[in-house]
Structure formats: C-alpha cells, structure tokens
Amino acid sequence: xxxxxxxxxxxxxxxxxxxxxxxxxxxxxxxxxxxxxxxxxxxxxxxxxxxxxxxxxxxxxxxxxxxxxxxxxxxxxxxxxxxxxxxxxxxxxxxxxxxxxxxxxxxxxxxxxxxxxxxxxxxxxxxxxxxxxxxxxxxxxxxxxxxxxxxxxxxxxxxxxxxxxxxxxxxxxxxxxxxxxxxxxxxxxxxxxxxxxxxxxxxxxxxxxxxxxxxxxxxxxxxxxxxxxxxxxxxxxxxxxxxxxxxxxxxxxxxxxxxxxxxxxxxxxxxxxxxxxxxxxxxxxxxxxxxxxxxxxxxxxxxxxxxxxxxxxxxxx
Numbered sequence: 001x002x003x004x005x006x007x008x009x010x011x012x013x014x015x016x017x018x019x020x021x022x023x024x025x026x027x028x029x030x031x032x033x034x035x036x037x038x039x040x041x042x043x044x045x046x047x048x049x050x051x052x053x054x055x056x057x058x059x060x061x062x063x064x065x066x067x068x069x070x071x072x073x074x075x076x077x078x079x080x081x082x083x084x085x086x087x088x089x090x091x092x093x094x095x096x097x098x099x100x101x102x103x104x105x106x107x108x109x110x111x112x113x114x115x116x117x118x119x120x121x122x123x124x125x126x127x128x129x130x131x132x133x134x135x136x137x138x139x140x141x142x143x144x145x146x147x148x149x150x151x152x153x154x155x156x157x158x159x160x161x162x163x164x165x166x167x168x169x170x171x172x173x174x175x176x177x178x179x180x181x182x183x184x185x186x187x188x189x190x191x192x193x194x195x196x197x198x199x200x201x202x203x204x205x206x207x208x209x210x211x212x213x214x215x216x217x218x219x220x221x222x223x224x225x226x227x228x229x230x231x232x233x234x235x236x237x238x239x240x241x242x243x244x245x246x247x248x249x250x251x252x253x254x255x256x257x258x259x260x261x262x263x264x265x266x267x268x269x270x271x272x273x274x275x276x277x278x279x280x281x282x283x284x285x286x287x288x289x290x291x292x293x294x295x296x297x298x299x300x301x302x303x304x305x306x307x308x309x310x311x312x313x314x315x316x317x
Contacts, residue, residue, distance in 0.1 A: 029162050029163075029164070029188050029190070030187075030188045030189070030204065030205075030206055030207060031161050031162050031187055031188045031205070031206075031207065031208065031212065031214050031218055032162070032207075032211070032212050033206075033207040033211070034207060034211050035056075035206075035207040035208060035209050035211065036207075037052060037209075038052060038209045038210070041209065041210065049209075052209050053209050053216065056208070056209050056216070056217045057216070057217055057220040057221075059205070059206070059217065060187075060203070060205040060217035060218065060220050060221035060224075061220065061221055061224050063187075063203045063204055063205045063206070063221060064203050064205075064221045064224050064225050064228075067201055067203060067225075068228075070199060070201055071201060071225055071228055071229060071232075072232060073199065074157070074183050074199055074201065074229055075228065075229045075230075075232035075233045075236070076232075076233070076236060077155055077181060077183075077199075078155060078229060078230070078233040079232075079233040079234075079236035079237050081153065081154060081155045081181065082113075082117065082118075082233065082237060083237060084153060085153065086153035086154045086155065087116075087117050087118070087119070087150065087153075087154045087155075088104075088117065088118045088119075088154070088155055088157070088230075089118075089119055089120065089121060089147075089150060089154065089155070089156050089157070090103060090104060090119075090120040090121065090156075090157050090158075090159060090226075091120070091121040091143065091146065091147075091156060091157070091158045091159065091167070091168055091171040091172075092120075092121075092122070092123070092158065092159035092160060092165070092167070092168055093122070093123030093124070093128075093136060093137030093160070093165050093167045093168065094123070094132065094137060094165075094215075095161070095214060095215040095218075095219045095222075096159035096160055096161055096165070096168070096214075096219075096222060097120070097121075097122040097123055097124075097128070097129075097159065097167075098122070098129060099159060099219060099222050099223050099226060100120035100121070100122070100157075100159050100226070101120040101122060101129060102223075103118075103120070103223075103226040103227075103230055104118050104119050104120040106230075107230055107234075108249055109248065109249050109251060109255065110234075110245055110248055110249075111230075111234045111239045111245065111247050111248065112239065112247035112248060112249045113234075118230075121143075121146040121147070121171060123136040123137045123139070123142060123143070123165075123167035124136030124137075136167065137165050137166060137167045137168075138166050138167070139166060139167060139170070140166035140167065140169055140170030140173075141170060142167055142170065143166065143167040143168060143169065143170025143171035143172075143173075143174070144170040144171065144173060144174035145174075146167075146171055147171050147174040147175050147178070147180075150175055150178055150180045151178055151179065151180065152178070152179035152180065152181075154180050154181070155180065155181040155182070155183070156171060156172065156175040156180050156181070156182050156183070157182075157183040157184075157185055157226075157229070158171050158172045158182065158183070158184050158185070158197065159185050159186075159222060159226075160184065160185075160186050161186060161187045161188065161214035161218040161219070161222065162186070162187075162188050162214070163184070163186035163187075163188045163189070163190045163193055163202065164190065168184070169196060172184060172196050172197055173196070176196075176197075176198075181198055182196075182197040182198050182199075183197055183198065183199045183200075183201065184196055184197035184199075184200045184201065184202075185201045185203075185222060185225060185226075186200070186201070186202050186203070187202075187203045187204070187205040187214065187217075187218035187221060187222065188202065188204070188205075189202040189204055190202075201225065203218075203221050203222075203225070205217050205218050205221050234247075237310075238308075238309060238310045238311035238312070238313075238314075239310075241266055241286075241289070241312040241313060242266065244262045244265065244266055245258075245262070246262060246266065246285050246286050246289060246312055247285065247286060247310075248262075248285065250283060250285075259278060259283070259285050260274045260275060260278055261274075262285055262289075263277055263278055263285060263288045263289060263292065266289045266292075266293075266312070267288060267289045267291075267292030267293055268292065268293065269292045273292070274288070274292075277291050277292055280298050281298050281301070282298070284298075284302075286305055286310070286312055286315075287301045287302055287305065288301075289312055290304055290305055290312065290315050290316065293316050294315075294316065301315075
C-alpha cells in the first residue's frame with residue numbers, strides 16, 4: 001500500500017495521498033463494503049430500518065470499547081500536552097471533520113478551556129462545515145498547509161473513517177515532520193497505517209447499513225471515542241470533582257443554574273449560600289466550592305487551589 005511518505009534512500013519522500021486509496025482499492029475498504037443484513041433495505045418496514053440502524057450504532061461502540069486501553073493512552077497524551085501548555089488539534093474531512101469541530105466547540109463551555117488551545121481543521125475550511133465541499137478531502141497538500149505552526153509541544157488527532165482520506169493523511173505527514181505527536185482515529189484498518197501516526201486507533205466498525213455512509217455507525221463510534229478522549233483527559237487535568245464539571249464556563253442561564261447546583265452539591269451548602277459564594281468567587285465554581293468546604297475567602301481559596309494544581313479534591317485535603 002502506498003504511504004503518505006515513502007522512505008527513499010533514507011529520506012522521507014512526499015507522495016500524493018490519493019494514491020493510497022487507489023493502491024488499496026476503495027472497494028476493499030471495510031467501510032465501503034455491503035452490509036449483509038441490509039441488502040434489501042428499501043423493502044423493509046420503517047421500524048426494522050430504524051432498529052437495524054440503531055443496532056449497528058451499538059455494534060460500532062462495542063468495536064470502540066475493544067480499544068479502550070489505546071484510547072486511554074491517547075487521553076493521557078492529551079492531558080500531558082494540555083498540562084504542559086500545548087494544543088490539541090483535530091483534523092478531518094466531511095463527517096469526520098465536523099465531528100472534530102463539534103468536539104473542539106464543546107470543550108470550552110464544559111471544561112472552561114481556551115478555544116485557541118483545542119481546535120479543529122476542516123477540509124474545505126469554514127464553508128465546508130454546513131455544506132459539503134466535494135473534492136476538498138482529496139487535497140493532501142491542503143492538509144499539510146492547515147497544520148500551520150504546530151510543534152513538538154502539540155498533539156494532532158486526524159479523523160478519517162476510511163483511513164485513506166488525503167487531507168487527513170497530509171495533515172499527519174506535515175505534523176510528524178514537525179515533531180508533533182500524532183494520532184489517527186479511523187474505522188477501517190489497512191496495511192501500513194502504523195507508519196502514518198504515533199498511535200493508530202483502527203476501530204474496525206465494518207460495513208454500514210447504507211453502504212458507504214460513514215456518517216452512520218462510523219460517525220457514532222468516532223464521536224464516542226472523541227467524547228472518551230477529551231473527557232478522560234479533563235478528568236486527569238482536575239476539571240472534574242467526583243462526577244461534577246467544576247470548571248464549566250457558565251455562559252447561559254442553564255449553565256449558571258448548573259454551576260449553582262454543583263456548588264450546592266460539592267460545597268454542601270444551601271442554594272442561597274451557593275448563590276452568595278458564586279458571586280463572591282467571581283463565578284469560579286472551583287473557588288466557590290473550596291470557600292464553602294474550607295471556610296476560606298475567595299483569595300485564600302484560589303491560592304489553595306493553585307497549590308493543588310487546580311484539583312478540588314487535593315485542595316480540600
């Protein structure tokens with residue numbers, strides 16, 4: 001199988017990533033094969049179609065679960081990179097690219113992260129987010145250019161259901177040349193993938209109910225893995241206390257209410273006291289919790305949290 005960068009005379013030689021797909025043969029990709037249980041899909045009752053789709057989504061998540069050890073390793077890499085001041089970047093095309101954008105967009109409100117530190121690269125740019133931009137995924141050079149100024153302190157997670165998307169391959173190749181830690185998350189295994197990233201998560205979700213429509217089972221499995229990676233990383237970074245999101249950014253009425261409920265529960269105080277602490281802590285949920293549990297001023301609570309590296313549990317010891 002053609003790789004993104006072949007070794008020639010000891011040097012890495014760039015190759016057109018679309019050759020990888022041609023060499024493998026698109027029809028040989030597991031995500032492009034026909035599902036034996038849906039060959040007569042157009043003749044099935046609607047309830048059976050829905051049941052088949054949901055059952056296959058569950059199978060996709062089961063496939064992901066079999067890779068939990070490797071997924072956990074990637075989550076720890078992400079935590080280490082963010083703790084050291086580096087960036088987490090997702091790169092993909094089509095459904096995979098949109099899932100990367102969704103994951104990056106959800107982290108700031110949930111975990112209070114800087115949106116510049118966790119971001120996504122989409123084949124075709126912003127125009128391709130809401131409307132398919134056919135052909136954008138086939139340009140490996142665009143993936144290389146999109147990597148921008150990433151360096152050894154950062155981590156890139158490329159998303160490609162088929163494993164051969166040129167944009168994703170190009171991003172990986174450029175990132176590796178810059179010393180960036182790299183991960184390829186795919187739903188289709190192929191020979192030689194280990195040469196494209198430091199860690200390959202090949203879930204092996206198999207054929208789709210609707211042949212080749214990887215926004216279905218492959219998309220659900222990919223989203224599940226991304227959820228697991230970012231959430232587990234944030235747990236390791238101390239942005240969770242118990243099962244409470246104590247670093248959320250309360251930017252809406254719903255999130256303000258959630259923040260107050262978290263202070264009530266974790267701080268072991270009444271709603272009225274939670275509201276007072278929330279205001280005194282300048283809307284910092286962690287600070288309010290430590291203030292409540294340790295009977296401290298906001299300034300003293302912040303200092304105690306700083307000494308505990310932002311971890312509420314350690315700050316309460």
